[in-house]
Amino acid sequence: MVKYFLKRLGYVIITLFILSVSVFALIHITPGDPARIMLGQDASQEDVDALTEQLGLNDPLLKQYVDWVVDALHGDLGDSYSRKGAVVSEIGTALVPTIEISLLAQVFATIIALILGIIAAKRKGKMADSGIIAFAQLGISIPSFLLSLLLVLAFSISIKIFPVAGYKKIADVGIIEHFRYLILPVLSLALMQCAMLTRMTRASMIDVINMDYIKTAKAKGSTEKNILYKHALRNALIPILTAVGQSFATLLSGAAVVETVFNIPGVGQLIVSSVTKRDYPMIQGIVLVVSLIYIVINFVIDMLYGVIDPRIRITGKGK
Amino acid sequence: MRNLKTWKKLMAITMSVAMVATLAGCGGSKEPSKDAASDVTEGTSDAGGTADAGGGTTEVDMSNLKSTINVSYNAQPSTFDPHVTGATATAEIDRLVFEKLFEMDETGTPQPQLCESYTVDETNQNWEFKLREGVMFHNGEEMKADDVVASMNRWLAKSPIAAKAIQTNGEVFEKVDDYTVKLSLESPCLLLPYVIANFAQSAYIMPASVIEAAGDENISAEQLIGTSSLKFTEWAVDNYVRLDKFEDYVPFTEESSGNYGDRTVYFDTAMIYFVVDTTTRLNGAETGEYDISSTIAFSDVERLNNMEGVHMVTTSSNALTITMNKSEDSVLNDPKWRQAIMYALDLDEIMEGAYPTLGGYQAYTTNACYFDESSAWYVDVAQAVSQDQDKAKELLAELGYDGTPLVMMTTEAYQDMYNASLIMKQQLEEVGINVTLNVYDWGTMLTQLAQTDTYDLYPINYPNDNNPASVNYIRKTTASGFTNDAQLDAYMKEMMAKSTYEEAQTFWKETIMPYCVDTAQIVHLGDYDTVFAVSDKVSDFVPYFGLRLWGLKVSE
Numbered sequence: 001m002v003k004y005f006l007k008r009l010g011y012v013i014i015t016l017f018i019l020s021v022s023v024f025a026l027i028h029i030t031p032g033d034p035a036r037i038m039l040g041q042d043a044s045q046e047d048v049d050a051l052t053e054q055l056g057l058n059d060p061l062l063k064q065y066v067d068w069v070v071d072a073l074h075g076d077l078g079d080s081y082s083r084k085g086a087v088v089s090e091i092g093t094a095l096v097p098t099i100e101i102s103l104l105a106q107v108f109a110t111i112i113a114l115i116l117g118i119i120a121a122k123r124k125g126k127m128a129d130s131g132i133i134a135f136a137q138l139g140i141s142i143p144s145f146l147l148s149l150l151l152v153l154a155f156s157i158s159i160k161i162f163p164v165a166g167y168k169k170i171a172d173v174g175i176i177e178h179f180r181y182l183i184l185p186v187l188s189l190a191l192m193q194c195a196m197l198t199r200m201t202r203a204s205m206i207d208v209i210n211m212d213y214i215k216t217a218k219a220k221g222s223t224e225k226n227i228l229y230k231h232a233l234r235n236a237l238i239p240i241l242t243a244v245g246q247s248f249a250t251l252l253s254g255a256a257v258v259e260t261v262f263n264i265p266g267v268g269q270l271i272v273s274s275v276t277k278r279d280y281p282m283i284q285g286i287v288l289v290v291s292l293i294y295i296v297i298n299f300v301i302d303m304l305y306g307v308i309d310p311r312i313r314i315t316g317k318g319k
Numbered sequence: 320m321r322n323l324k325t326w327k328k329l330m331a332i333t334m335s336v337a338m339v340a341t342l343a344g345c346g347g348s349k350e351p352s353k354d355a356a357s358d359v360t361e362g363t364s365d366a367g368g369t370a371d372a373g374g375g376t377t378e379v380d381m382s383n384l385k386s387t388i389n390v391s392y393n394a395q396p397s398t399f400d401p402h403v404t405g406a407t408a409t410a411e412i413d414r415l416v417f418e419k420l421f422e423m424d425e426t427g428t429p430q431p432q433l434c435e436s437y438t439v440d441e442t443n444q445n446w447e448f449k450l451r452e453g454v455m456f457h458n459g460e461e462m463k464a465d466d467v468v469a470s471m472n473r474w475l476a477k478s479p480i481a482a483k484a485i486q487t488n489g490e491v492f493e494k495v496d497d498y499t500v501k502l503s504l505e506s507p508c509l510l511l512p513y514v515i516a517n518f519a520q521s522a523y524i525m526p527a528s529v530i531e532a533a534g535d536e537n538i539s540a541e542q543l544i545g546t547s548s549l550k551f552t553e554w555a556v557d558n559y560v561r562l563d564k565f566e567d568y569v570p571f572t573e574e575s576s577g578n579y580g581d582r583t584v585y586f587d588t589a590m591i592y593f594v595v596d597t598t599t600r601l602n603g604a605e606t607g608e609y610d611i612s613s614t615i616a617f618s619d620v621e622r623l624n625n626m627e628g629v630h631m632v633t634t635s636s637n638a639l640t641i642t643m644n645k646s647e648d649s650v651l652n653d654p655k656w657r658q659a660i661m662y663a664l665d666l667d668e669i670m671e672g673a674y675p676t677l678g679g680y681q682a683y684t685t686n687a688c689y690f691d692e693s694s695a696w697y698v699d700v701a702q703a704v705s706q707d708q709d710k711a712k713e714l715l716a717e718l719g720y721d722g723t724p725l726v727m728m729t730t731e732a733y734q735d736m737y738n739a740s741l742i743m744k745q746q747l748e749e750v751g752i753n754v755t756l757n758v759y760d761w762g763t764m765l766t767q768l769a770q771t772d773t774y775d776l777y778p779i780n781y782p783n784d785n786n787p788a789s790v791n792y793i794r795k796t797t798a799s800g801f802t803n804d805a806q807l808d809a810y811m812k813e814m815m816a817k818s819t820y821e822e823a824q825t826f827w828k829e830t831i832m833p834y835c836v837d838t839a840q841i842v843h844l845g846d847y848d849t850v851f852a853v854s855d856k857v858s859d860f861v862p863y864f865g866l867r868l869w870g871l872k873v874s875e
Contacts, residue, residue: 031759031763031766031767032760032762032763032765032766033765033766033769036765036766036768036769037762037765037766038397039403039404040404040405040406040765041765041768041798041799042405042479042480042791042797042798042799043479043798044479044797045769047479048769082397083397083556084398084536084537084539085556090556093556094557149598152599152602156602156606157602157605157606160606163606163608164599164602164603164605164606164608165594165599165602165603165608166592166603166608167558260595260596260599261596261598261599262599263558263592263593263594263595263596263599265555265556265557265558266557269557269595270557273395273557276760276761276762277397277762278762
């Protein structure tokens with residue numbers, strides 16, 4: 001287990017290194033002068049040059065990168081050019097709403113997807129299965145901005161039961177009102193994830209249901225419920241878990257479109273505005289944090305494999 | 320199998336009906352309610368309201384008014400430090416918190432706001448400002464000369480506009496006594512009050528202690544301490560700014576005109592939400608989430624006019640121009656070249672392309688003068704700038720044009736600029752001028768401005784301050800065109816030495832503006848509106864260069 005953990009850690013470090021170098025190089029070769037963008041078009045070139053010097057942008061690229069890495073290893077991702085606050089603090093603030101809506105969306109999507117996927121697999125070829133496939137297809141096909149706007153049209157403007165946009169703190173409006181503002185963005189994110197997970201669950205369950213050990217269980221007289229949930233689902237969970245992990249990590253990296261439509265001050269909006277303003281420390285910081293999130297989630301998923309399938313725990317291999 | 324096919328057909332029909340029903344809900348007009356003010360209301364910067372519109376210390380019954388008003392705004396500034404940036408988003412929010420020595424009234428004339436009176440000698444070089452006594456900062460301190468000196472000198476040092484407009488050479492504001500400040504200039508500057516009252520990169524007054532604490536850094540949001548009727552309480556980044564009523568605000572007059580005068584507010588809290596998506600801002604107005612939504616897209620005006628409980632308010636506060644690179648790196652350094660371009664263009668067609676007339680609403684006015692018709696500095700120069708393709712071709716022949724393409728920059732970040740550039744390219748090519756159009760994102764385009772060997776011209780919009788003191792593109796060697804015209808400099812200096820505003824205005828109209836047109840310093844295409852969606856529960860909302868929250872009332 002320790003060997004496994006150390007091996008994974010090694011891969012993590014290499015991945016982060018390659019990623020950080022790539023992003024650093026990409027943002028520095030992209031046209032656009034952060035100092036000029038900060039000062040505006042009428043600032044004198046002397047003022048722009050002075051600010052460029054102050055920001056350390058005249059230093060050799062290698063020095064800039066090394067300085068950033070050394071600081072990052074100490075937990076300091078620098079100060080934002082455009083917001084003046086510490087990058088760590090700004091990202092932390094933006095992560096709160098993003099984590100909130102992502103977590104709610106993922107839980108909702110997973111529960112519904114499991115139920116629908118199991119029903120579809122159980123009733124393969126029947127009307128229920130066709131309906132669920134159609135729902136999944138629609139969910140995957142519809143663009144996120146269109147879905148968001150349709151939800152706003154239906155539930156904010158026509159029926160007027162949910163607010164049109166915004167993120168309100170619990171301390172300001174209370175818990176019920178806080179969540180009332182989150183329902184539509186959560187639904188927008190959840191429906192798309194649910195569609196994808198439903199398909200994955202259905203396919204995985206169908207694979208498993210046709211296995212010999214399921215036939216053996218039926219022959220031995222196990223109840224349908226027992227077969228489905230104790231034998232089939234557990235074996236089908238591995239690929240489903242992978243999909244859940246990946247979709248959650250994707251949500252956490254910020255659904256910029258949904259955040260824009262519903263005006264959620266999350267990571268998605270933050271990365272878009274940082275790129276527009278050439279806020280190098282913020283861009284690098286967000287990429288690093290999001291990468292770490294992906295890595296942690298994948299690591300947790302890997303550990304959960306061992307919980308679900310003891311064979312992985314013992315041998316380090318699957319079936 | 321037959322059942323499955325039938326089911327599939329049923330599903331397809333059901334989903335089609337659902338989609339059609341949903342899309343049908345998007346359209347349809349509703350009859351405005353009888354109480355809704357569905358007519359367009361002009362802002363004061365256009366036709367002008369009454370001098371005391373939106374202000375006055377007459378007792379107002381606030382028991383039926385909302386305590387918190389909600390506003391959606393289209394952009395979040397990077398900084399709220401007013402001395403370092405000309406960003407409109409910064410200026411519109413800062414002017415709710417701060418005041419200046421002079422503020423523009425609705426006619427575009429600077430009036431003493433934080434100064435009670437002022438004197439200037441006959442050379443227009445030696446100024447003395449008598450400050451109002453008893454003006455309180457939001458931190459409870461009284462505004463005095465030390466604060467004004469610190470603020471004005473910081474503004475002179477930090478703002479690229481200030482120093483160029485005033486033509487300072489190291490002169491600074493100095494304290495005479497606790498309530499008197501002076502400025503002794505080497506060059507005459509009749510329009511100093513105009514420059515001080517300028518909307519962008521504003522000369523706001525803040526405590527000397529705040530400036531000292533900030534040092535060389537920008538003033539942070541926590542340090543925003545002004546004298547206006549609203550104080551800065553909180554900035555939730557990417558979400559909102561909260562402004563609360565300053566209880567110790569006492570207006571010095573009952574008059575309220577433009578940015579000048581009484582700024583009494585009739586609510587306790589203003590929440591200004593940063594909502595970048597225009598549809599979301601409009602949806603929020605429709606559902607009552609926002610009492611006022613700013614910068615509604617012109618394509619949504621028809622929907623806005625059909626909304627129940629919401630009406631449209633407009634103000635003309637921006638202009639679209641073509642800035643031409645007059646540095647040594649561009650052929651447009653030659654006035655003849657710039658004239659050829661000017662004669663090639665049909666301004667009406669460009670403005671219509673940039674701001675299409677939809678639903679009967681025309682959002683622009685074609686106007687070749689640098690200021691709009693409401694300005695005391697306006698002069699009609701349409702005849703001199705009208706399209707004349709033959710004249711353009713004649714000038715090109717005189718120049719011996721060899722077909723080398725002009726390079727035009729543009730950006731899709733601003734649809735009006737992008738559309739204008741497409742039409743301009745077409746019109747220039749009609750007279751034989753080849754054009755290479757380079758499309759950048761906004762950040763790259765800003766960076767390119769300093770690379771004068773990479774472009775010749777570009778469309779861009781400016782806030783319309785309506786007076787020569789605030790116009791970037793006729794000042795020497797700014798990135799707004801790199802103007803470098805000795806005659807123009809001489810004319811501006813002569814204007815600044817005039818004795819009265821009226822003399823200066825006459826000189827501008829008869830000499831400087833015609834010279835600018837003859838030499839095509841820029842091509843001023845026209846002015847366009849900012850559209851607000853305003854709840855019918857809001858009364859006395861009179862925008863002036865954007866949000867102006869004092870004076871308005873919002874019913875429960």
